[in-house]
Amino acid sequence: MKSLLLIRHAKSSWDSPTLQDFDRPLNDRGLKDAPMMAERLLSKKVHIDGWVSSTAKRAFTTAKLFAAAYKVDAQHISTYQALYHAPPMIFEQVIAQLNDDWKTTAIFSHNPGITEFANQLGVARIDNMPTCSVFGVHFLCDHWKDALSSEVRFWLFDYPKNF
Template sequence: MKKLLICRHAKSSWVQAWLTDHDRPLAKRGLKDAPLMAKRLKANHIFPGKITSSDASRALQTAKIYLEVFSKEDVIFEQTPELYHASVKDILQVIHKTSEQVNSLFIFGHNPGFTDLINHLGESLDNLPTAAIFGFTFSTDRWEQISRKNASFWLYDFPKNKSTKNS
């Protein structure tokens, strides 16, 4: 079984309006929400085998906060430009390249691609909020075989959620 956690970057800052979209860092709220979400996962014994992040500043900052929270775990880390402004097809290509030794993959990136991916895999969601996490399990041992057919809802959580929604 493979487990995928789709992690939207935390809230980004618009204070430095001259920065490109790619270079926008996290806002104060994002710097608070990212560790909150990572700690919730850790408290529920949900650990990454690998973290793959968009190379955009806000996604990378969010992913690195998760890495810090999971620092005692043996986590593989990768950043890629392929997750920035990625379509469902692009995101799936990144996921499909994951080593079969990895059973739990956390990916960090952006909307609308992440919300589109969730819907593509069979769940109905209007918008994945910033710092939110959405998980699927797949009844396969090969990342390249994940699809709507073998996807099952695992969890959905976001910073303002008072009770985590797990299956």
């Protein structure tokens, strides 16, 4: 079995209107929400051994904050520029290439593509993945390249304002 966590980047800052969208940092709430959501996963005994992120600053910073909570060095986060505002097809391509040694992989990316891809999996209907939300599924397969043609089971959905 392979498990996938789709994680939308935490809340980003709009303080600098001249800053390119790709370079926007997290705001104070985002810097607080990311470690909190990582701790929620840890409290549920969710182990992550594969780390993948968009190269955009807000997504990669979110990934680094999650990794820090898991005591994983940021150098273990694989980055894909294509995950920046990626359509579902890019998620499919990235998943098919994941390391088979990874049982559970977290992918950090952006809306609208991350919500579209989560819905495309067909196990739940989500109108919008809020910032720093986590959507998880299990694929009943042994290899990531087979994940999207295997049976998919809903695992979890959580977000910062979900108390």
